[in-house]
Amino acid sequence: MSAWRHISLWMNQLDDDFIPRPALEGTLEVDVAIAGAGYTGLWTAYYLKTRAPHLKIAIVEAETAGFGASGRNGGWLMGNLLGEDRLVGALPEAQRRETWDLLHGIPDEVGRVLRQEGIDCDYRKGGVLYCAARYPEQERRLREHLGELRRLGLGEEDYRWLSAAELNQQLRIAGPLGAIHTPHCATIQPAKLARGLARAVERLGVQLFEKSRVSGWQPGVLRTDRGELKASWVVPAVEGYAAALPPLGNFQLPVQSMLVATEPLDEAVWAEIGLERGQAFSENSRQVTYGQRTLDNRLAFGARGGYRFGGKLRSDFSLTDAEVGLRRYLFGELFPQLKDVRISHTWGGNLGMSRRFHPHMLIDRRNGIALSGGYGGEGVGATNLGGRTLADLILGRDSLETRQPWVIHERSMQDSLRAWEPEPCRWLGYNAIIRSFVFEDEVLANPHSPAWRRRLAEKLAAGMESLMTWKVG
């Protein structure tokens, strides 16, 4: 299926014939049936099979392993979770350190499995640089954020302020004001991880069926057009595609994120820019930017996403001129020498956002359902934790992973997850928020904006941001 080769730079780079694995035909009885061969489904299968090799596990995937966000993301493998500040902040102080260590340990745990299974996905643990450059408010906000992290018990070894001169030693951007550096992040080639994991679980004895879209599910059964999996445990691992498996779509809303990649850049250009150790980087605005220098010396750069009325999925990711233009503008402000660089790849994908703006890992023992999702744009590392956690929950093991505040025990989805508001509330809310963010960015990035306008734009955007997380619990 050559079409799969074109879904992202990462899939395009693979030395892979993309011949689909066989589809599910007829009825198969297993212990654990998983829908979706992205990182969540694959990590869950991996940890279950390594911890309990006797289990019969099957995965049914609508397209091919890595077709979803797992084969398309920005390759930041982070040692954290979306919304962790709120979650960890609510823990008793004595418990916080072990939770931080669990999160910060994610990139190393992934690194360990990569070595053990011989998966090469260009893993480089260079940390992240959260930079302030385009306007002074970025520096103020980053320093406030660092203060908040300190209050939550995180020290210099976890998050460190870099002066402009210190930042320059790692990354040279226009107008640097400083940065926060954390070592708890690696960069990877996402599709190599997804495809490598798929082969690893198959070697362990997991059955993986492709071109096998689940059209219906209920406790104990995943049904496709031509077959069904019957199982004691069902794991829906479809994240951004949750609307396909009602009622999951009430809890995980599809949001789109989009990236561009340049052609490989000369060593001379990289000598000007830096990022020698595979560091990830972002500039701290509400445009949510994320970038990395790929192993073949491209700049891969993503920013802000989109939401479609009714939670409609986007399948055509040929980016419009405006979508490419926004990303080119944002990286061009940081790297003026790249303003006119040739962009060789543009793509995007659907990710899942939970109403509480943090992931959930859930076990509903009565119905035999285990679910991990709602990672927002921060699922590359979180899915590894999700897989480990679901494996322990299904095996009935009490572990550090299963004792975390994002883990929900013994309650059904309906009782434990918060549903999104109906339309048109979601669409109106999303657009109001995004417009306030765009307005803020335009005002703050203009050095001639008067102080009152800057304050107004910031207040409006901050107000909208807190409205978003209002009453989320």
Ligand SMILES: Cc1cc2nc3c(=O)[nH]c(=O)nc-3n(C[C@H](O)[C@H](O)[C@H](O)COP(=O)(O)OP(=O)(O)OC[C@H]3O[C@@H](n4cnc5c(N)ncnc54)[C@H](O)[C@@H]3O)c2cc1C
């Ligand atoms: C453009 C983009 C950039 C991102 N960048 C980052 C980043 O840099 N760092 C980070 O931490 N996170 C990032 N994320 C988020 C991260 O990629 C995801 O959180 C993570 O990959 C989710 O993995 P998953 O397995 O849960 O879902 P997916 O990878 O989406 O897998 C779900 C799978 O389910 C399959 N499926 C769907 N419907 C059905 C069905 N009915 N039956 C069977 N199978 C079905 C799909 O084909 C897909 O393969 C990004 C996401 C996107 C879209």
